[in-house]
């Protein structure tokens with residue numbers, strides 16, 4: 195029997211204990227198709243900290259999500275077994291131990307056979323998540339962000355910040371750079387050659403300006419071509435959205451996606467073999483009226499819908515009927 199959200203016609207949305215999308219909180223990922231979990235950790239943040247508070251606020255705003263996607267008609271909670279498995283264990287005062295705990299927590303979800311969908315946390319959290327998800331083979335990557343996050347070191351020789359996770363992920367063989375696309379990149383940069391390293395590895399760095407001229411349909415067709423049929427991770431940095439619509443984030447950059455464009459792009463992930471995903475960098479201390487947490491919760495719902503449909507398709511028509 196699949197888990198369903200608490201019915202808002204029985205218990206109003208503002209009542210009850212807060213969980214992702216009002217799903218049950220379960221002890222572990224055993225038996226789940228998709229595990230929703232929080233990563234309350236911003237140990238890699240170089241400037242405006244606060245993403246550690248993201249999961250709690252995204253849970254709260256996710257109480258606005260309903261059962262059915264209004265465009266695709268997808269009913270994710272009927273197609274797949276989905277629940278909130280709580281927050282990962284973290285360590286706010288030790289970077290290496292923090293990352294080790296995140297890797298172990300996601301490792302348990304992957305070992306249980308569930309697809310991990312994490313709510314951050316800053317973008318460094320994606321590195322230990324990828325260490326768990328890509329343990330057996332490198333994955334493709336569709337990365338929505340204002341920043342490439344492929345810098346090398348900060349403050350001397352420190353290799354781990356939320357500006358470096360994808361450089362480390364390529365170096366560690368977790369991500370196949372030739373099956374990687376970064377969409378929405380913009381803003382001032384440290385050096386003229388800041389994106390040269392990424393391009394030299396084969397990463398497709400797609401600037402916001404190109405997105406504006408080509409549009410979401412063409413850009414996502416290219417993204418699907420780049421990642422192909424293979425296992426792919428989707429990382430959604432909320433700072434890819436324009437700060438007028440998502441102000442609560444550590445490194446805002448004007449000139450970003452509208453929430454509507456972001457929704458459209460996630461819907462166009464249909465057909466991609468998504469083996470894990472995250473929504474990161476929601477920072478409630480900088481938020482206004484919960485707007486950014488709502489955007490994060492809604493992007494997570496959009497991801498849940500495409501992943502649930504893929505889960506059902508993999509199971510085949512008989513399995514899907516049995517689950518409903």
Ligand SMILES: [Mn+2]
Nearest residue numbers: 317339343431
């Ligand atoms: Mn980022």
